Amino acid sequence: MLVAMATILVSGWTLTEFLGGIYRNSVQEGARVDIDLLASRLYGIDYIIAPMVETPYALSKFVEAKDKVYGPADHSTEFLFNLETETTLRNLDRPAEALSLLRDFLADEPSHPLADAARAFAALALFDDGMPADALREALGALAPHLPRYGRAVTAYAAALDDD
Numbered sequence: 001m002l003v004a005m006a007t008i009l010v011s012g013w014t015l016t017e018f019l020g021g022i023y024r025n026s027v028q029e030g031a032r033v034d035i036d037l038l039a040s041r042l043y044g045i046d047y048i049i050a051p052m053v054e055t056p057y058a059l060s061k062f063v064e065a066k067d068k069v070y071g072p073a074d075h076s077t078e079f080l081f082n083l084e085t086e087t088t089l090r091n092l093d094r095p096a097e098a099l100s101l102l103r104d105f106l107a108d109e110p111s112h113p114l115a116d117a118a119r120a121f122a123a124l125a126l127f128d129d130g131m132p133a134d135a136l137r138e139a140l141g142a143l144a145p146h147l148p149r150y151g152r153a154v155t156a157y158a159a160a161l162d163d164d
Contacts, residue, residue, distance in 0.1 A: 038069055040077065048077055059088040083114070086121050095128035116142045133163045 040048055048066075070077060089098035102122040106115060119142035126135035140158035144151040 045077055049082065059085060059092065083117060083121055086118075086125070090125055090128050093128075095125040099125040099129065116146075131163075133161045137161055 086098040086101055089095070089101070099122055102118050102125065105112070105118050106122070109115060112118075119138055123135045123139035123142070126132075126138055137158045140154050144154040144158070147154060
């Protein structure tokens with residue numbers, strides 16, 4: 001019992017020292033996210049789902065904390081994002097990143113109940129990235145399977161759209 005308590009105290013002290021170095025310049029702002037991410041790293045978590053952030057500030061704080069704790073080269077943990085995060089990326093003028101997240105999701109889960117919603121958001125990201133024909137193709141591709149009639153025609157017309 002004493003050994004367990006000593007281990008907990010030493011671990012707590014070590015974690016406090018480690019956190020102290022990270023928080024030298026900014027102790028309170030974003031501390032909760034940092035602590036959660038540090039704990040996830042210490043425990044070897046495989047997946048982290050981004051919080052449902054809807055403002056550029058909140059997303060930037062999460063990404064900043066993620067990069068600080070995990071660094072850009074660490075691929076030991078996969079970061080999963082939700083549709084709200086994609087919208088925030090678009091609002092931050094980062095539609096290519098939003099589209100990449102959505103493409104990854106659609107590749108992994110093509111028949112997910114939210115796949116069509118992801119395709120709709122992908123269409124918005126394509127439009128924001130200056131690709132209106134691709135955006136319309138994406139949106140019509142998501143819509144066509146739900147049309148009781150003319151779904152095949154809509155698919156064909158979408159495929160024939162000109163990029164100019």
